[in-house]
Structure formats: structure tokens, C-alpha cells
Amino acid sequence: MTPKPRNLKDALAQSEAGAALLQRYGASQRAAAAIEPECQRILPGFQPTRSGGCELRGTTLRVNAPQPAQVAKLRQASPRLLRLLQQQGLDVNEIKIGVQPRALSSSERRAPAEVAIGPAVAAGSRRPMDSQTKPALAFARKLALTLPDSPLRNAAARLARSLSLGLARMRESDQPGDQQDREEHDA
DSSP states (O other): OOOOOOOHHHHHHTSHHHHHHHHHHHHHHHHHHHHHHHHHHHSTTOOTTSTTSEEEETTEEEEEESSHHHHHHHHHHHHHHHHHHHHTTOOOOEEEEEEOOOOOOTTTOOOGGGOOOOOOBOTTSOOBOHHHHHHHHHHHHHHHHHSOSSHHHHHHHHHHHHHHHHHHHHHHHOOHHHHHHHHHHHO
């Protein structure tokens, strides 16, 4: 006889760890629903009830916004959001707001040759920012040479290649007039 399939919620509820997980998820969703109208007013389109938007751990609510600018606005509103939560009877003493990490799928990752690094130009000048790129390149190369074989070492090597390509492109895009302008600017 084949066992009857159960849905995930029922299966989780039958174990102690699963039941605790369901309870924490429910509390997180209640907290998210309590602040959602205010969040919508502050940031139209931001939904704290979406997956990863809010997580309640003990008396701390962690709110994850997709963009840094949204984080800044939510941090300014955190006293108001905390008051709303407490008015709803939720035992929350602190709100931590951060940027939600975005997982890259393999189709979104690009090979180093595809990374677009254009000439970085300082605001108000036409001088490429070699002074910032060269130390970063040296650091990435050093990491790639000194780290043990690992994903971090591979990432450092890819970064070094990308920065090296970017510097080469900056040099190629330099025009003779630009070089003269830079020399006059440095003098």
C-alpha cells in the first residue's frame, strides 16, 4: 500500500524542529503584515510579506529591502514601524534593516571577458581613476596568488582579470588630447 502524500505544512508540523520553523514563519508573516501598509506608504512596491522580506527572531525583526536606497528610507521610519508592531501586540523591541542578498543563478553569471568595465572618470574631470583601480588590481592579484585553491581564490583571479581588462580599455580609450589635458591638470 502506497502512503498518502502529505503537504509540506503537515509534514513540518509533525516534527519539533518543523513546528518551530512554522511558528517562526507565522510570527514573521504577522509582523510583516502589520508594517506592510506603512512600508507601502514609504516605499511603493516594497512588500515585506514577500519571501525574505521580514524575519522575526526573538524580539528582533529583520527587514530586508532589495536596494540600499530603500534601506535608508526604512531606517528613518524604523521608530514608526516599531511603534506599529507594538500597537498590534507583537513583542518586538528592535528592528534591523538591511539589503536582501540576491542569489545569482548560473545563467546570470558572466565570464570575465563579458564583464563591462568602461573607463571610470572622476566627477568633474576627464581623468580615469587609475589611482583607485591599480591598488585594487594589485590586491586582487595578491589574493589570487596567496589564497589556497578555493572559490574565493577563483573569484579573486576573475576580479584581477576584470580589473586588468578595465585598465587596458582605459588606456586604449585615452586620446592624445586627453593625455595633454591630464598633464596640464597634474601640473
